[in-house]
Amino acid sequence: MDKKGRTYLKQTGKIIGTAMTILLAVIAALLCFSIRWMFDTWSNLTMDELVYHITAPLEGTNEGMILEYLNVCVVPTILVLLFLVILLAAWRKKRRYYALMSIGIVGSLILSGTVVRGAWNELDVGNYVKSQGSYSTFIDDYYVDPEEVEISFPDQKRNLIYIFLESMETTYADQKNGGAFEKNVIPELTKLAQQSEDFSGETDQLNGGYAMPGATWTMGAMFAQTSGLPLNISISSNYMDTQDHFFASTTTLGDILEKEGYSQTLLIGSEAKFGGRELYFTEHGNYDMVDYTYASQTGMIPAGYRVFWGYEDQKLFGFAKEKLLELAGQDTPFNLTMLTVDTHFEDGYPCESCPDMYEDQYSNVMACSSRQVEEFIEWIRQQDFYENTTIVLAGDHPTMDSDFCENIESDYERKVYTAYMNSPVKVETASKREYTTFDMFPTTVASLGAVIEGDQLGLGTNLFSSKQTLIERFGIPTMKNEIGRKSKLMEELADIDENKEEILARDGKLPAADIAVDSYQFQSGALPVTVSNIRNVKGEIQSLQLAVWTAEDQSDLQWILMEQGEDGNYHVNINIPGFNYQTGEYQIHAYAVDSDGEETALGNAVGMVE
The missing domain is CATH 2.60.40.3760 (Immunoglobulin-like)
Incomplete structure (x- = not known):
């Protein structure tokens, strides 16, 4: 090869080397900025949450989040690119040039490797990947089948009102009361929990349940709190309505109460069919479905009326009062299970009675929900049936709102709001309990005055007893890891027909x-x-x-x-x-x-x- 050819190859190699150095540095910078933005945007981030945020953009915030990402990550990366181009162009001397390229390559690899390794450890990616393809015997070993447990109810059975509060957390209270906010946006709910039982021991700070994998969306949460199991299935989480059965061989709260002669009703302002809720509650407890479809067909709401996910909670509580008076007139004990909807993300649904007390809409919607629940509870207290009725207030899962909790302290533990009201049962320990929403299954049964042999049902423990819960015994990280893995027992109980x-x-x-x-x-x-x-x-x-x-x-x-x-x-x-x-x-x-x-x-x- 002649001199001209060798010079051409050198120049080509130099151009390719420069381009690769710049590209590597830009990728490293973008990766570092992105990981930092990721942890700043979602505090206490886990791989489950990261996968959720990546695969499920949030309505109403996508544009803002994209703009934020561009400002925080892309713009600084572009500045890094310009700086490198200028620096390489200025340093034309061969030794300096190659030294700079070497520093750029090695530095980029070290920087990106360190940041990625930190993120890998922080997110525990290795265990997450491992859990997706491996089996655990945790559920198989510690699941207590209610069919094999003796449960004794009192002669005079108590009524049950179970209210699932959409996306309600203890987080929304102020720090003085165990929340994470400077201002308490749920003052009425805070007072109700402090007046009742949330298993916080001798302190007035709110305490709630941890939502484990398989219980972090509405149907999963309702299933977990009434069966003591995660809704870990082999089909999409909200596709249970494609099945003929919903964990047919599993004994749940509804099954237990039906056996005891309870009349049961599910009252919700959205479609019960969605996510398999109708299938689950009719198969397990023969609940009467009073949902949005029922309300439309029977004239409870005007024809064609629809807001947000169905009809608003203001109407829901009005219908609940009418239903309770009807149920109280029967000769059988009743279980009225309700689900609110106004506080569903993104930013909730502001009804006509929502206050304008806070700067953001979601806080106002939360405050409205808190007030409406208190008014409903006060109405119940005035009724004759109240004396013999246990009331459970329970958030279904932590909010999925993208930014509502972004400014809370990173070490704050977000929990689902919990309050057991008017139960005749007293707690056996004055200590604050650590528990999951699985524990609400046996606790609800016990709150009706029933005696549970061994104080365990499903993966849950009766919190009125002194028996250890599974997370008190094994810790949150271990339980999360084990619950997130596959289970032979869960596959058997679910009996999913993927080819139906x-x-x-x-x-x-x-x-x-x-x-x-x-x-x-x-x-x-x-x-x-x-x-x-x-x-x-x-x-x-x-x-x-x-x-x-x-x-x-x-x-x-x-x-x-x-x-x-x-x-x-x-x-x-x-x-x-x-x-x-x-x-x-x-x-x-x-x-x-x-x-x-x-x-x-x-x-x-x-x-x-x-």
Whole structure:
């Protein structure tokens, strides 16, 4: 090779080397800035939460978070890039140039390696990855089957009012009362817990339960608190409504109370069918379903009325009063289970009675919920049935709101709000208890005056007893790690039929329809959908609804009513501004509703918004 050729190769190598050095340095800088931003954005971050945040963007905050990421991570990285380019251009002497390149490469590798290693250890990534593909015998070893336990109820059975409070944490109280905020946004709930039992010992600081893996969304939380088990299943967490059974062989709170002759009702302002709630509560306890669909069909709410996830909590508590008076007139003890919804993220739903006391909407919604619960409890206390009624107030899970708790101290332990009211049972220990939401299963049974042999049900321990809970025995990290892994017993109890739809489709018995999604209309913000060729639906179709969401956990789910056209097909334009102009895939599931209010899944499609 001649001199000219060698010079060309040297110059080419120098250009490639420079580009690779700059690229490596930029990647290292972006990685470091991103990891720092990640931990600043989500305090007490775990791999479970990180995977959730990565795969499930939050409605209403996506744009703000993207802008924040650009400002905190991308802009400084660009400045690093410009600095390197200027520095390399200025240092043209060969020795200095190659020395700088060497420093850049080695420094980038050391810096990025150190930061990544720190994040790896902080998130415990190794154990997380290991847990996703390995089995644990923890649940198998420590699960106490209620069928094998003697439970003795008093002759005069107490009524139960169990109120699941959407996303309610002890965190929202002020620091003086055990919360993490400077101002207490739930003063009424704080007072109610202090007047009742939250197992905080001799202190007035609020105490609550830890939400373990498998219990950090609404259906998972309701399942955990009434069965003592995590909802760890082999299908998507909110897809239990595709099954014929919901842990059929598992004995739950509803099963126990049904056996004792209780009349049971589930009162919620959203659709009970979603996430398998209707399936679970009807199969385990034969609950009467009084949900949004029921309210629409019976005239409890005006035809077509819908806000947020259904109807607001202000109406829910009004309906609860009417239902309680009805139940109290029966000859049997009752269990009224309720679920609020206004405090669902993102930022909640501000009803007409919400105060304007705080700078952010979510605090005002929390404050409104706190006040409404207290007013409802005060009304109950005035009723004749109160004397023989135990009331449980329980947050379902910690909030998924992206920024509401971002400024709390990193060592603060977020817990689910808990209060047992008007129970005749006294605690056996004055010590503060450490417990999970699994422990609420046997504790609720005990709060009705029942005696539980061994004081354990499921993975839970009766908190009125002095018996150790599993996290008091093993600690939170160990229990989280073990609960997050697979379990042979859980697979047996769940008995998930992952091929159910494939079998029905093969036999031509699966209800179905053709779902066509047209191109996104940018100017009008509409995503047109047409449903046609509906088949294998029993009964007369009264209406057609679409369940639409973008987040993997369906946290931004919207139900959309379709209109039938002259051609007999159903049409609707999905309002993309209603999803905060979220780009990417839109999951679209069609449901036919018959004259009895039964919903039949017809299939699904995916729409793209770019």
